[in-house]
Amino acid sequence: MQTPKERIELQKVQLEKALPILNHKISSHFAPIVKFEPKILIICGSGLGNLTKKLAAKPHLIIPYNELPGFQTSTVQGHSGELWVGHLKDTPVLIMKGRLHSYEGYDIRDTVYPIRLLNRYSKKYCNGSLNNLLVTNAAGGLNDNFKMGDFMMISDHLNMPGFAGNHPLVGPNWEEDGERFLAVSDAYDFKLRKLFLSTFKSLQNEGLVSNKRAIHEGTYTFVSGPTFESRAEARFLKAAGSDAVGMSTVPEVIVARHCGWKVLALSVITNNVVTGMPQKATESAPDEEEIPLDAGKANHKEVLEIGLHAAEDLENIVENIADSF
Ligand code: HPA
Numbered sequence: 001m002q003t004p005k006e007r008i009e010l011q012k013v014q015l016e017k018a019l020p021i022l023n024h025k026i027s028s029h030f031a032p033i034v035k036f037e038p039k040i041l042i043i044c045g046s047g048l049g050n051l052t053k054k055l056a057a058k059p060h061l062i063i064p065y066n067e068l069p070g071f072q073t074s075t076v077q078g079h080s081g082e083l084w085v086g087h088l089k090d091t092p093v094l095i096m097k098g099r100l101h102s103y104e105g106y107d108i109r110d111t112v113y114p115i116r117l118l119n120r121y122s123k124k125y126c127n128g129s130l131n132n133l134l135v136t137n138a139a140g141g142l143n144d145n146f147k148m149g150d151f152m153m154i155s156d157h158l159n160m161p162g163f164a165g166n167h168p169l170v171g172p173n174w175e176e177d178g179e180r181f182l183a184v185s186d187a188y189d190f191k192l193r194k195l196f197l198s199t200f201k202s203l204q205n206e207g208l209v210s211n212k213r214a215i216h217e218g219t220y221t222f223v224s225g226p227t228f229e230s231r232a233e234a235r236f237l238k239a240a241g242s243d244a245v246g247m248s249t250v251p252e253v254i255v256a257r258h259c260g261w262k263v264l265a266l267s268v269i270t271n272n273v274v275t276g277m278p279q280k281a282t283e284s285a286p287d288e289e290e291i292p293l294d295a296g297k298a299n300h301k302e303v304l305e306i307g308l309h310a311a312e313d314l315e316n317i318v319e320n321i322a323d324s325f
Contacts, residue, residue: 004171007109014070015117022068022117023125026085029061034092036085037129040325041118041261042095042318043252045137045268045307049097051315052084060086065098070117072100072110083114088322094118094130101247102161103226112168112255119177119259132192132264132325133256136314138307139246139267140228142238143218146269149310150214151200152244153193154265157184158221158237159250166224168251169258178258187257192264192325193217199321209313218243220267222250228297234275245273262325268314270306272296 002010030036044051065071065081073081084095100111115133122130139152146152159167173180203209221237223229225247229237237245244267253263274296 002107004107004109007107008171008174011070011109011113011116015113015120017069018071018117019121019124022063022121025063025067026061027125029085030059033059036092037126038085038092038094038118038122039129040088040091040093040132040134040322041115041130041256042093043099043133043135043249044095044097045099045135045246045248050308050311051088051318052082052095052097054088054315054319055084055086055093055095058087060084068117070113072106072113073098088319091322091325092129093322099248099252101226102166102224102251103247108161108166108168108251109171112251115252115255115259116174116177119261131260132262133252134318135249135252135256135263135265137220137246137249137265137267138270138304139220139244140234140271140273141244141269142221142234142273142275143216143243146216146244146272147214148269148271148306149210149212150216150269151310151314152216152218152220152267152269153188153196154220154244154249154253154267155188155193155217156219157187157250157253158219158240158242159254160222161224162222162250162254168255174258178260182254182258184254184257187253187263188265189262192262195321195324196264196266196317199317203313203316203320208316213310213313216243220249220265221245223247229273231274231276231278234273238275244269266314268307268310270310271299271302 063083065073081098100106102108200215219242221242279291
């Protein structure tokens with residue numbers, strides 16, 4: 001097991017190798033027709049990766065993660081590993097189809113390496129054009145007002161692994177990117193949330209977003225997983241002010257903020273987290289019927305299915321807001 005310092009030193013070596021490869025791939029594909037200067041990095045969560053279809057109509061490039069030194073490939077079903085390079089309407093974007101999670105066993109610093117690399121790429125070759133992160137995830141709803149399939153714009157977070165020192169900025173500071181002690185009280189951009197909200201509403205009025213879907217705003221908790229929450233853990237998170245819970249996003253948001261980018265982060269509520277107390281054997285009558293303990297239990301298949309249905313609406317909204325970043 002490497003120390004954080006050793007890991008970051010290795011990442012810096014890999015980054016220097018990856019930069020010219022990435023630049024060669026992108027510039028030989030797009031130049032001389034256009035100088036490709038990406039504006040937004042979009043990271044797609046579980047079941048939400050079909051946004052790439054919107055890029056397919058125009059010239060685009062797909063780079064498998066394993067062609068870029070330092071990029072690890074995701075092992076989770078439903079999360080492939082490709083960097084898509086293209087345009088959403090007229091806006092040049094990069095889309096990460098498939099992300100890395102710490103529950104797969106990766107060092108948390110490796111899950112955010114793509115942001116470090118792409119930030120450096122943009123500074124070195126694209127006049128620093130890349131300044132925005134749009135990140136989506138599937139999350140369990142803790143707020144009683146949330147239904148499956150609703151959207152939540154993240155306005156704040158709880159970083160549970162971070163409390164215990166498993167934090168993406170632990171290790172030598174990447175001085176070229178940002179300061180040692182980063183404030184995250186302003187992590188989620190207000191104007192981008194307003195933009196998403198107004199576009200959600202107007203597309204819903206036009207019938208391009210389901211009328212059944214509601215939009216909320218709230219606090220997302222990052223847990224390491226891979227277990228879904230126990231009942232007591234869920235009650236703990238709810239009592240701590242959390243509206244939704246998932247296994248991603250916060251490390252990427254922290255590193256994007258460290259690089260000085262703006263962030264728009266969106267959750268699709270794919271399941272309601274079970275928070276009720278389990279039936280008590282000590283307090284039940286001998287003949288009392290058993291209440292199935294697994295009622296409402298989360299499962300990955302359901303998360304992917306709900307994600308897929310919500311994805312189309314999310315894709316329409318994202319396509320419509322990209323030009324306004
Ligand atoms: N908990 C944690 N992560 C999740 C959940 C959940 O209920 N749903 C989707 N991702």
